[in-house]
Amino acid sequence: AQSVSQHNHHVILSEAASLELGCNYSYGGTVNLFWYVQYPGQHLQLLLKYFSGDPLVKGIKGFEAEFIKSKFSFNLRKPSVQWSDTAEYFCAVNAPNDYKLSFGAGTTVTVRA
Amino acid sequence: KAGVTQTPRYLIKTRGQQVTLSCSPISGHRSVSWYQQTPGQGLQFLFEYFSETQRNKGNFPGRFSGRQFSNSRSEMNVSTLELGDSALYLCASSGTRSTDTQYFGPGTRLTVL
Numbered sequence: 001a002q003s004v005s006q007h008n009h010h011v012i013l014s015e016a017a018s019l020e021l022g023c024n025y026s027y028g029g030t031v032n033l034f035w036y037v038q039y040p041g042q043h044l045q046l047l048l049k050y051f052s053g054d055p056l057v058k059g060i061k062g063f064e065a066e067f068i069k070s071k072f073s074f075n076l077r078k079p080s081v082q083w084s085d086t087a088e089y090f091c092a093v094n095a096p097n098d099y100k101l102s103f104g105a106g107t108t109v110t111v112r113a
Numbered sequence: 114k115a116g117v118t119q120t121p122r123y124l125i126k127t128r129g130q131q132v133t134l135s136c137s138p139i140s141g142h143r144s145v146s147w148y149q150q151t152p153g154q155g156l157q158f159l160f161e162y163f164s165e166t167q168r169n170k171g172n173f174p175g176r177f178s179g180r181q182f183s184n185s186r187s188e189m190n191v192s193t194l195e196l197g198d199s200a201l202y203l204c205a206s207s208g209t210r211s212t213d214t215q216y217f218g219p220g221t222r223l224t225v226l
Contacts (some may be wrong), residue, residue, distance in 0.1 A: 046215075106156075
């Protein structure tokens, strides 16, 4: 079974600061990797995903993530955050041909104006 | 196109009662997954249905059950409610591949008193 760990529980940043959220997974085989975001009062939505190809993936709203297979990591980055990036961020994985998503505990990001 | 819809949005029940939650997937999506979200346990997978068949099940007691209809709409049922069942129940729909994005609904907030 897959497991996902997100290193930071709560991150507080000022606007224009850079953001990096860590995500590590444990699974012996190939995985599909996802980052979801949950803005206050809204439902989960996909930021980006990786399943093959270029390990640097670009998503919506200026986010990107890098898959490093040797480190079992899929860290999320944004060079310059805005107040509107305040949200909870979830890393998730599934195995090929398996729809079950295993989520990390989530990281709450607070951006101060 | 319309997103995933879930009804009802809020429910209050007492211990011992049973409850049925409904999910209408995005048109054309045949896979529906259910997740439980709590502050303590995070997002946990309940089960996934595809073409009226349960393909995967998480580690929840048998009190949690579900089904899917021929139009891909899905219901989940929780019998003999316990206080610990209080949670946000999320439904997600997706296409035919595990790399397809799972689109989440707004959830049903269940409170058990």
